[in-house]
Amino acid sequence: GAVVSQHPSWVICKSGTSVKIECRSLDFQATTMFWYRQFPKQSLMLMATSNEGSKATYEQGVEKDKFLINHASLTLSTLTVTSAHPEDSSFYICSVYRELNTEAFFGQGTRLTVV
């Protein structure tokens, strides 16, 4: 069964609105979750590391005020795209690790389209 649940799987929103994406670890507690973004025909790019109970760590070039991450519990991390613009349209994926250096489990992804 699924280890990670991501919701919604797709969303269409108007420019200027905010969208929240949820990532739930179903099988185990995850102190760390990761958020990735994939543009068409490109690789998965790490956006940020979500840390339970503390601030997220953002990769270079990712605006922390635009992509708000909240990791309020050991099983839930949320990514909020604030004031979305068409260029934010992308495929967003979260992942969790069961333990150090084992495989990562990924959510099914969220296709965001900003119109």
Next chain:
Amino acid sequence: DQQVKQNSPSLSVQEGRISILNCDYTNSMFDYFLWYKKYPAEGPTFLISISSIKDKNEDGRFTVFLNKSAKHLSLHIVPSQPGDSAVYFCAANKGGYNKLIFGAGTRLAVHP
């Protein structure tokens, strides 16, 4: 600077033959490597991994080879099946740090 590179964007293989997907990396601090398979509109799924202390890991039809001196790894799929058609991502990380760095991916098409 792209630390993990998959220089072949696509690969076409006949069913039953071997598929070889290549990956190069630049950061000598990477000590764990993984391969993921991804279908459109889905998250990646783990295939196989290898630690830097090994040079080969095999799991069924999938074998990963690691050449540390060349900073190169490859995924062999044999025999290839039509269901293997997907995008394959190579990923790497450094010990004690779970952040995965992905390559750009290679689209594999296995045709009958």
